[in-house]
Each structure stands twice: as C-alpha cells, then as structure tokens.
Amino acid sequence: RLLATSIARPRIALRCTHAASSCSRRHLTNNAFFRVSEEVREALSSKKPVVALETTIYTHGFPYPENVALASLLESVVRTNGGIPATIGILDGVARVGMDPEELIRLASSAGKSDTLKLSRRDLGYVCGMRLANKSFNGGTTISGTMLLAHLAGIKVFGTGGLGGVHRGAESSMDISADLTELGRTPVTVVSSGCKSFLDIPRTIEYLETEGVGVGTFADGRQRNVNFPAFWSRDSGVKSPMTIADEIEAAAIIHAQHTLKISSGLLFANPVPIEYAIPKEEMDVIIEEALKQANAANISGKDNTPFVLAKIKELSNGKSIPANRALIESNVKRATIVARELAILEK
Ligand code: PSU
Ligand code: MN
Numbered sequence: 001r002l003l004a005t006s007i008a009r010p011r012i013a014l015r016c017t018h019a020a021s022s023c024s025r026r027h028l029t030n031n032a033f034f035r036v037s038e039e040v041r042e043a044l045s046s047k048k049p050v051v052a053l054e055t056t057i058y059t060h061g062f063p064y065p066e067n068v069a070l071a072s073l074l075e076s077v078v079r080t081n082g083g084i085p086a087t088i089g090i091l092d093g094v095a096r097v098g099m100d101p102e103e104l105i106r107l108a109s110s111a112g113k114s115d116t117l118k119l120s121r122r123d124l125g126y127v128c129g130m131r132l133a134n135k136s137f138n139g140g141t142t143i144s145g146t147m148l149l150a151h152l153a154g155i156k157v158f159g160t161g162g163l164g165g166v167h168r169g170a171e172s173s174m175d176i177s178a179d180l181t182e183l184g185r186t187p188v189t190v191v192s193s194g195c196k197s198f199l200d201i202p203r204t205i206e207y208l209e210t211e212g213v214g215v216g217t218f219a220d221g222r223q224r225n226v227n228f229p230a231f232w233s234r235d236s237g238v239k240s241p242m243t244i245a246d247e248i249e250a251a252a253i254i255h256a257q258h259t260l261k262i263s264s265g266l267l268f269a270n271p272v273p274i275e276y277a278i279p280k281e282e283m284d285v286i287i288e289e290a291l292k293q294a295n296a297a298n299i300s301g302k303d304n305t306p307f308v309l310a311k312i313k314e315l316s317n318g319k320s321i322p323a324n325r326a327l328i329e330s331n332v333k334r335a336t337i338v339a340r341e342l343a344i345l346e347k
Pocket of ligand 2: 301302
C-alpha cells in the first residue's frame with residue numbers, strides 16, 4: 001500500500017551551503033516525499049551555481065506544449081550561462097528538485113487537469129501526504145512553494161517571471177500572496193520582473209518591508225533611485241527601496257545576508273528588456289477589464305491570479321506573450337549570473 005518504499009533514498013546529507021562552514025544545519029536528505037536529482041545534488045556539493053525554476057508557470061500559465069518549450073528554453077538558458085538548473089515541482093506526490101526531460105514533459109502535459117494543482121507552502125503537506133492514501137497529485141509550485149523546496153535542498157537563487165502580491169481591495173478580501181510571507185521567512189533570492197499592476201504595487205512594497213524582505217531593482221547603467229518594475233512595463237511608478245547596478249552587487253548583498261544569518265529572502269527586480277516593454281497605459285485598460293470580469297465571476301482565493309492572468313492574455317489577443325517569454329528568459333539569465341558571482345564569493 002505504501003508507494004513510499006519504492007522510492008530510492010540515498011542517505012547523503014548535503015552540507016549547509018547557505019552560510020559559513022560553521023553552520024550546523026543540514027539540508028533535507030532524500031526521503032519518501034522529497035527528491036533532489038542526482039545532477040543537482042552533485043552540483044550543490046561541489047558548489048556549482050544552481051538556479052531554481054518554478055512550475056506554476058507551466059501548470060497554470062502557459063498551455064501545453066508551449067510550456068514544455070519554455071521549460072526547456074529556461075533550463076538551457078541556465079546551462080548556457082554556466083549554471084545548473086533545478087526545476088521544482090510535485091510529481092506523483094513527491095517534491096522534486098531537479099527534473100529530467102521526461103518528468104518535465106509529464107508535469108507540463110498534465111496542465112489543465114483537475115488533479116494538477118497550484119501549490120504554495122500550505123499545500124505541500126497535503127499533496128505529499130496523500131500519496132500514502134493512494135491519491136496521487138501532480139502540481140506546479142508557486143514562488144512560495146518553490147522557494148521553500150529550494151531552501152530545503154540548499155539552493156539560494158531562483159529566477160522567474162512575476163511575483164504574487166497584495167491584491168487590490170486586500171483591505172477587505174485579505175488576499176495577499178503567500179509569496180510575500182515566504183520571502184519573509186526563507187533565505188532564497190528571487191529574480192523577477194516585479195509584479196503585474198492588477199496587484200496593488202505600493203501596498204506590496206509596504207508588505208515586503210514589514211516582512212523584512214530586501215527589495216532591489218537592477219538599474220540601467222549608472223541610474224540611481226530607480227522605480228520598481230511592473231512586469232510588462234519597466235516602471236510601476238513606485239520607487240524601489242534599493243537600486244543595484246549589476247549581478248556582482250546583487251551577489252554581494254546575498255553573501256552578506258547569508259553570512260549574517262538573516263533568515264528572510266531577497267527580491268531583485270529586473271525590468272523587462274526595453275524592446276519588449278508594453279506601455280503601462282496600454283496594459284492598464286486590459287487589466288481593468290480582466291479585474292471586472294474576475295469580480296463579476298466571484299473568483300477568489302488561489303484561483304484569482306490564474307483567472308486574471310488568463311483573462312489578460314485573452315483580452316490582449318496574446319500580444320503580451322512574447323514580452324512574457326522575453327522577461328522570464330532575461331530574469332533566468334540574470335539569476336544564473338548572480339548565482340555564479342555568489343559561488344565566487346563563497347569560495
Ligand atoms: N504572477 C504572474 N505570473 C505568474 C504568477 C504570478 O504574473 O505565473 C504565479 C507565480 O507562480 C506566483 C503565483 O508565485 O502565481 C502567485 O499566486 P497567488 O497570487 O495565488 O499567490
Ligand atoms: Mn491569493
């Protein structure tokens with residue numbers, strides 16, 4: 001009855017890589033619910049730059065087979081830039097850190113099925129535990145779920161597209177993404193293009209401050225005091241708490257944070273490449289309409305973000321897709337260079 005016994009469990013303890021060698025914490029070893037791939041395990045123990053990648057964008061964002069193409073593109077962007085990709089998600093009730101192509105295709109092709117779930121921190125115990133009751137789930141992990149699993153494996157850098165945030169009207173709905181609290185409690189650095197303006201961006205920045213999350217935006221050249229980006233648009237109109245010049249500065253901040261044993265995460269925003277940017281006014285019209293439809297359909301909870309994203313895509317006639325793909329690719333490249341610079345500092 002217990003499928004658990006069929007899973008190989010190499011008893012290799014990974015040394016803590018997130019702080020000085022005096023750190024006594026050990027990362028989670030492979031077990032019935034958690035499996036780090038051979039390649040990622042080897043990369044971590046030999047201190048190669050490893051970059052975490054999320055899977056909600058494949059299960060609840062891009063449709064099959066585009067999601068497979070994107071997944072393999074992002075993994076190759078990491079490799080081309082000298083890193084090892086660790087795509088993270090749940091297959092058959094087992095949390096995977098690092099998936100082979102066959103596993104990735106299996107997860108991506110299950111997009112849209114009712115037992116393919118969107119998984120944040122709160123869901124992980126459930127989907128893994130249920131395999132002991134012979135209920136088998138697949139799921140894409142959100143930024144929060146991915147950060148948590150990345151940290152358990154000892155991965156410090158994660159590249160993705162858009163962060164969840166404080167929703168408009170959260171003062172009554174209390175809809176605040178678990179991504180923000182995860183950043184407050186888990187020492188993983190997320191490189192994204194900020195968040196979409198269907199969210200309340202000023203309150204998102206406020207909430208991140210409350211959670212103790214360092215937020216920096218990559219500047220163009222020597223700019224100082226830049227604004228936080230809004231996904232397709234390079235400027236949300238909200239000032240970024242920190243401005244960073246490049247990946248070397250980003251790595252220095254991460255290194256200091258880990259050496260100081262500060263247990264919260266960091267968020268580095270990388271504005272969409274200029275040639276793909278869509279003016280904010282143009283997207284705002286579409287976003288207003290998408291939010292109106294979400295309201296009318298009474299969408300709430302974890303269905304909210306995927307619903308609004310799908311509506312935006314529909315209402316923009318797919319115009320936003322090339323920008324979406326370009327910014328994720330650019331973020332993953334930056335995350336890889338940050339991870340490389342960090343590996344140099346940790347030598
Ligand atoms: N925002 C985007 N694209 C995304 C997501 C958010 O622009 O794909 C996904 C990410 O996986 C993120 C999650 O972690 O949605 C947040 O969902 P929620 O708002 O339900 O916390
Ligand atoms: Mn929510």
